[in-house]
Amino acid sequence: MTNQFGQFNLKTEIVKAIDGISFNKPTKVQKRIIPPIIAGRDVVGQSQTGSGKTHAFLLPIFNGLDPSLEETQAVITSPSRELAEQLYQAFRDFQKSLAAIDENFADLRIADYIGGTDRNKQIRQLERKQPQIVIGTPGRLKDFLSKNFLLVNQNRFFVVDEADMALDMGFLEDVDTIASAMPDNLQMLVFSATIPDKLTPFLKRYMKNPLIEEIPVSTVVADTIDNYLLATKSKDKNEVIFDLLTRKESYLTLVFANTKERVHELAHFLDSQGLKAAEVHGGIEPRERRRTMKRIKKQEFQYVVATDLAARGLDIQGVSEVINDDIPTDLEFFIHRVGRTGRNGLPGTAITLYGPDEEDKVEELEKLGINFQAKQLKDHQLIDVKDRNRRARRRPSQKQLDPELVGLVKKKKAHVKPGYRRQIKGAIRFKQMKENKVSQRTASRAARKAKKNR
Incomplete structure (x- = not known):
């Protein structure tokens, strides 16, 4: 050319x-x-x-x-x-x-x-x-x-x-x-x-x-990268990551965590399970850090556990898989983490673990243009989840109710008695009227107080 x-x-x-x-x-x-x-x-x-x-x-x-x-x-x-x-x-x-x-x-x-x-x-x-x-x-x-x-x-x-x-x-x-x-x-x-x-x-x-x-990028992450989303629920994350790392042969896998303490904990856990893992974070003595980086580049490690800032400093060839132990606080770091794989037109896989309290972060990443494929880990294999948002879509109808009214809804039996739905609607209207009156009284008091202080 x-x-x-x-x-x-x-x-x-x-x-x-x-x-x-x-x-x-x-x-x-x-x-x-x-x-x-x-x-x-x-x-x-x-x-x-x-x-x-x-x-x-x-x-x-x-x-x-x-x-x-x-x-x-x-x-x-x-x-x-x-x-x-x-x-x-x-x-x-x-x-x-x-x-x-x-x-x-x-x-x-x-x-x-x-x-x-x-x-x-x-x-x-x-x-x-x-x-x-x-x-x-x-x-x-x-x-x-x-x-x-x-x-x-x-x-x-x-x-x-x-x-x-x-x-x-x-x-x-x-x-x-x-x-x-x-x-x-x-x-x-x-x-x-x-x-x-x-x-x-x-x-x-x-x-x-x-x-x-x-200079905008045409895609947030390379289209050669498969982005998998894995709900951890109540599972031990150390065990989940160990299962992910051992489910198939990988050339080089980078595992990213939010803190150096978590990196240290995870690297030692993997080492105790017989997986040779390097740890890279700012808390390591500089000379030891340089030695570790040289060993990584010489392909002495198949697994590297690192912090977000190290994600901006790692430029290692042949990364076949990235695992996110959690979603970074700064979502920009997610792009840098995932960008370690799928380079030069080669395929790559990024697996992100998340808990129930991280749904909002997942949605923010999706707004940035990340296309996730929901997965679950079963019998040492990643399999498709049909509809990750199914439970989330059921939630709002109850969240909109006052806690007192949620109790009424939960008491509903399989065979609803006549007038039950009307009773709930009436209770909701009565509750809203009470709240409106309280708001009006509060506003009136504030206005009188302000007038008195002039």
């Missing part, structure tokens, strides 16, 4: 290097974002995970770099260590492809500065030479900038990736400090899945007449 990136007025060597990373056709976000970035505009790109936004800023940055200038020219901040490491790997992969075409890029220095790594070693490296591209987490970047270890007086690009996640994790103040250290003639690029109101003051403070591009 012909490389279509030539339409963006990228340098010839950049377009040729794109072939080396097996890209041919730009994604929707790349078509919308790359031209204004090359033109020098500040840009806010709002798009979902997996839309191709990394290369929407990576390519223009490489296009604008001067490899002969031994100064920091691009700084990219990412809220999690896993995401920062993924960005670092993407930049290194493209540099390798570009260096094969233009040897001037062979010695380009790309550094990743994240929490939990050897700070003193990084400081010594910075004292010798400044990297041309810097990728890091907010805390470490703020540290190096505040102590003048990292010099950004010649910096041209500042990228804030996953800005809404930085806000959620409490890092926006650090990102604010980093932005304030940048030179005035800076091009700033912000990428976020959502643009919360609390993010707006930050954008207005540092961005000059930004172009805001909201």
Whole structure:
């Protein structure tokens, strides 16, 4: 297939290097974002995970770099260590492809500065030479900038990736400090899945007449994903998840839970049942977390149990199934969880467990465009549920009644006595009249009191 990136007025060597990373056709976000970035505009790109936004800023940055200038020219901040490491790997992969075409890029220095790594070693490296591209987490970047270890007086690009996640994790103040250290003639690029109101003051403070591009996705989740909905009712969720994991052979299954405590509990339960499961959450010591991530990528685990924030940081190939231990409080995270499977046109399965008190959340997800198939687990198999909403549809007729009247309805016998229905209707009218009189008296008292206090 012909490389279509030539339409963006990228340098010839950049377009040729794109072939080396097996890209041919730009994604929707790349078509919308790359031209204004090359033109020098500040840009806010709002798009979902997996839309191709990394290369929407990576390519223009490489296009604008001067490899002969031994100064920091691009700084990219990412809220999690896993995401920062993924960005670092993407930049290194493209540099390798570009260096094969233009040897001037062979010695380009790309550094990743994240929490939990050897700070003193990084400081010594910075004292010798400044990297041309810097990728890091907010805390470490703020540290190096505040102590003048990292010099950004010649910096041209500042990228804030996953800005809404930085806000959620409490890092926006650090990102604010980093932005304030940048030179005035800076091009700033912000990428976020959502643009919360609390993010707006930050954008207005540092961005000059930004172009805001909201790139909608054609479907909320890939149409290659089967979304199954499983009511847990009174069943033990640990046992249900164990049953799901062992019902068939899976290449790699991710299980997501709302809290690190629940992740820890579930991972240990699975381990006690003989299933080798990795646990990934913010409470794990950084070095151990990196070791676990490397082992996951080496396919040493068939099962991974993680928190929502880890869902934004996991980019593992070959995920065949996702299981949601519960529905996330922030429904946006549901999209990120499910998006770990069904990638690159491959089939995937997402199974969401829910309890009776989560019907409202299920309905909200359905309004977002999630098409669930109701299932039940029977004899180690998932089978169809004919009508999940059947019981819910029967409920409103009684919910509309006053609790006192519900008692009357429940006393109804198989053979209804003459006048029984009329009796209930009369009781309902009498109850409503009493309530109306009480409301009127309350309103009259309030009016008299207000008049007296004037």
